[in-house]
Amino acid sequence: MKPRIATAWLGGCSGCHMSFLDLDERLIELADKIELVYSPIADIKEFPENVDVALVEGAITNNENEELAHIIRKNSRLVVAFGDCATTGNVTAMRNPFKVEDIQKRAYIELADKNPRIPDEYINIAQLLKIAKPLHEIIKVDVWLHGCPPTADQIWFAVTELLEGRIPVLPPVYLRYG
Amino acid sequence: MSVITFTINGEQYSAKEGDTILQVARDNNIPIPTLCYLEGLSTLGACRLCLVEIEGTPKLLPACTTKPTEGMVVKTDTDKLKRYRKMIVELLASEGNHQCAVCVMNGHCELQDLAYEVGLDHVRFPYLFPKKSLDATHKDFVMDRNRCVLCTRCVRVCHEVEAAHVWDIAGRGIDCEIIADLNQPWGTSPSCTSCGKCVNVCPTGALFEKGATIGEMEKERGFIKFIVNARKKHEWVRVAEEDE
Numbered sequence: 369m370k371p372r373i374a375t376a377w378l379g380g381c382s383g384c385h386m387s388f389l390d391l392d393e394r395l396i397e398l399a400d401k402i403e404l405v406y407s408p409i410a411d412i413k414e415f416p417e418n419v420d421v422a423l424v425e426g427a428i429t430n431n432e433n434e435e436l437a438h439i440i441r442k443n444s445r446l447v448v449a450f451g452d453c454a455t456t457g458n459v460t461a462m463r464n465p466f467k468v469e470d471i472q473k474r475a476y477i478e479l480a481d482k483n484p485r486i487p488d489e490y491i492n493i494a495q496l497l498k499i500a501k502p503l504h505e506i507i508k509v510d511v512w513l514h515g516c517p518p519t520a521d522q523i524w525f526a527v528t529e530l531l532e533g534r535i536p537v538l539p540p541v542y543l544r545y546g
Numbered sequence: 547m548s549v550i551t552f553t554i555n556g557e558q559y560s561a562k563e564g565d566t567i568l569q570v571a572r573d574n575n576i577p578i579p580t581l582c583y584l585e586g587l588s589t590l591g592a593c594r595l596c597l598v599e600i601e602g603t604p605k606l607l608p609a610c611t612t613k614p615t616e617g618m619v620v621k622t623d624t625d626k627l628k629r630y631r632k633m634i635v636e637l638l639a640s641e642g643n644h645q646c647a648v649c650v651m652n653g654h655c656e657l658q659d660l661a662y663e664v665g666l667d668h669v670r671f672p673y674l675f676p677k678k679s680l681d682a683t684h685k686d687f688v689m690d691r692n693r694c695v696l697c698t699r700c701v702r703v704c705h706e707v708e709a710a711h712v713w714d715i716a717g718r719g720i721d722c723e724i725i726a727d728l729n730q731p732w733g734t735s736p737s738c739t740s741c742g743k744c745v746n747v748c749p750t751g752a753l754f755e756k757g758a759t760i761g762e763m764e765k766e767r768g769f770i771k772f773i774v775n776a777r778k779k780h781e782w783v784r785v786a787e788e789d790e
Contacts, residue, residue: 452645465678
């Protein structure tokens with residue numbers, strides 16, 4: 369049976385997933401080796417059970433992220449913090465020194481082109497947590513992939529190591545923030 | 547001048563009187579990480595990254611301020627030291643707001659280099675995300691306290707080399723921050739000569755030139771040693787730099 373791989377997009381810009389797509393022709397090779405069971409680039413609604421490796425992009429910035437993070441941990445053998453936001457909070461956490469109300473006022477009222485309104489109970493969107501946190505402050509993380517975004521080569525190195533059944537120990541060349 | 551013989555990591559080395567352990571190590575290509583240390587400025591022993599083990603002493607001592615004595619046995623790369631150095635970088639990372647991805651110094655930052663040197667794959671301490679200020683009132687430069695690691699290189703270079711003493715530290719403990727003159731906007735400082743020395747010695751993106759964007763800021767630090775040598779030893783030509 370092929371390894372069951374999931375990728376998730378939490379509080380990030382999707383840049384890490386873009387970099388994943390930068391694997392280019394290596395994606396074809398990868399597609400033969402794995403079963404992609406959950407991903408923002410696949411139309412799957414629920415995070416499945418019995419996942420071998422989950423690559424998780426983004427910080428935990430809202431209640432939806434937090435709930436999904438716990439499901440990912442429960443259902444996955446290995447969890448990879450995928451990129452700087454998942455590892456440090458990075459850009460997503462730059463809001464942290466400010467109050468949630470002030471951020472919402474800025475985003476939804478002051479910068480609104482029309483119909484300024486802070487989302488309330490009638491609009492079903494996720495609620496911002498008080499601060500955004502890196503993934504390992506919420507759930508246990510097994511592997512960290514840095515970079516904003518991690519390079520395609522770095523992702524390839526980590527993924528191939530994982531598929532070989534090894535926990536990737538990143539060589540110094542791939543230890544790179546920003 | 548008397549010569550002191552001592553060992554570093556099992557090898558014998560000799561030091562001139564007045565040399566520090568760090569100077570001898572650097573002269574002999576023994577790597578010891580540093581952050582607050584900068585050749586040409588006074589030594590402080592503040593960042594604790596250059597801590598070394600000395601036989602017979604229960605305490606770890608900073609290599610930048612400790613002078614070798616005859617027969618001293620120094621170790622620079624034990625597991626204990628590596629563990630502590632990593633912890634120091636983790637604490638520095640968690641106490642500031644260091645977003646490499648959007649920093650002017652991305653790729654040229656000494657804190658980044660240290661993180662790689664100690665193998666920092668993630669920070670085990672909770673990030674504090676402190677609320678810090680940014681001062682862009684100076685016509686040429688910006689002070690972003692989010693990225694400051696309080697190494698005080700700016701304070702020392704301004705006092706010791708430029709002799710203006712614009713910068714100093716206010717507050718206590720985790721609330722410490724670098725202030726200009728009497729804690730006023732940098733642009734209103736009557737003592738600042740706009741020489742830019744503080745900007746160039748700063749190891750991170752806390753001090754940078756206006757107009758620099760992500761990853762664009764590069765700093766020149768060798769000139770401090772040159773100025774100090776010129777003053778103290780009357781060496782007017784910058785020879786040493788090219789020889790190295």
